Amino acid sequence: MIWFVYRSPYHGVLGKHVRELPDASVLDWFRRGWAEAVPDPRAWLQAELGVDVYGLDSIFDEVGKRSLPEPNTMAELRKHLKKHLYVEGQVIVDDHSVRALTDDDEVPLAYFFLDHALAAERPARLAYPIHGQWPLPAHTAATAGHDEPVTTIAISPILAADWDTPGTVIRVPGVRLPELAGWLRTAGTWPEELTLLRGCIGPDDDLAGALDRMNRWGAWDDEAPDLHGLDGDHEDAHRVVRSVTARAAGQESIPGPLGERRPALGRVEVAEHLAQAVLHMDDDFGYLQLFLFDDVWASEHRHLAKSMRRWFGKSWDPLK
Structure with missing residues (x-):
């Protein structure tokens, strides 16, 4: 085979x-x-x-x-x-x-x-490439996670110009996924997708709710999220997010970076140590993938974790 x-x-x-x-x-x-x-x-x-x-x-x-x-x-x-x-x-x-x-x-x-x-x-290179189903397995053993706390955030590009930059991978040391939303609310400067996610986080620190708001985002500057008002005080940023998502409430399609987005096609799954979302960007050009996982999940799914970091953060060729 x-x-x-x-x-x-x-x-x-x-x-x-x-x-x-x-x-x-x-x-x-x-x-x-x-x-x-x-x-x-x-x-x-x-x-x-x-x-x-x-x-x-x-x-x-x-x-x-x-x-x-x-x-x-x-x-x-x-x-x-x-x-x-x-x-x-x-x-x-x-x-x-x-x-x-x-x-x-x-x-x-x-x-x-x-x-x-x-x-x-070579499972540390190929476990994620040959994994064809969404969502990824989220289970973790009670004994998993003996490393120093760290959360990894892997994001695909909205429309990549080349495979020299296949996505973005960010490591957040000292933080596990259950604490990530609260940590992001007070964090500094991040890539545009995480700046948007930070603004989407409400005062309840509900990561699933934040990803759902991100799925319904309808303000774009060409092929990038329009982040006007999102890089300052968190309360002000969240107010902007609520205003933008309110305009999309009840609509089957909303403005997107490449035309029309359909939020109903997006999917969000949040477990204790793995959050994953696929956000519909365009009928032709597909979805943005967003994965957030910590060392507890990575210790249970080490090959998936390592190969995802390479898939989203290195070369087009997982064996390079």
């Missing part, structure tokens, strides 16, 4: 599409494509992967046009892909994977073919 992961804002609330394929190796999947895809590469890929992957059909188009010999090794597959696969970025091929970076002139896209042995060997 192998994994296919398509990192794309067009697909799913997590901004990715994940599918498990029955082939014994990544090479075997491509060899099967050599035999089966040529009559109609796009239709075959849609049936195989469940999505239309930008540019991937080009290799099988070239197989048919040029009668490319079937690869017998990953080295041979690498040569074919380097020469005939259409990508705007780069393609990386090793013994256990194919990783490709491209874009469709609107957003950056990346896709990965990963064998099970690699996923088992």
Whole structure:
């Protein structure tokens, strides 16, 4: 079995599409494509992967046009892909994977073919990429969390210009999730999404309520939240938030960074040590993902935690 992961804002609330394929190796999947895809590469890929992957059909188009010999090794597959696969970025091929970076002139896209042995060997890199379901598991053991308190906040970009900045990861030392809302109310300067979250926190420090207000935010300055009045005194910031969200009350669609947002499509889940939200940004360009977890949750789900920090805070390539 192998994994296919398509990192794309067009697909799913997590901004990715994940599918498990029955082939014994990544090479075997491509060899099967050599035999089966040529009559109609796009239709075959849609049936195989469940999505239309930008540019991937080009290799099988070239197989048919040029009668490319079937690869017998990953080295041979690498040569074919380097020469005939259409990508705007780069393609990386090793013994256990194919990783490709491209874009469709609107957003950056990346896709990965990963064998099970690699996923088992590198879970701190790949546990989150191959996790395709929302919400993430929130359970924690009573004995979890022996480290120094710390909360991690991982946020996807609203519309990334490139995968050099795949998101934002912030570490808040000395604070666990149950105390985070109260801490944020008195905190200083933060990235725009956290400045908005701070303003959304009410006097009751209810993090679920704050995320719900963030889901109904309807004031934007181009592709960024309009933060006018949110960076000063918390009471004043929260008053601005209440005014903006009141205007959206009862509306099915509200202004968004890329057109119209639909708050009913957003989802919020808050547990003791993990808060997670996916906020609808646009029908075409998908969702903003926001995860807040502390060391208690991370000690129970260490591979997910480590791979999320990399997914949102490092490179487009989780194995880089």
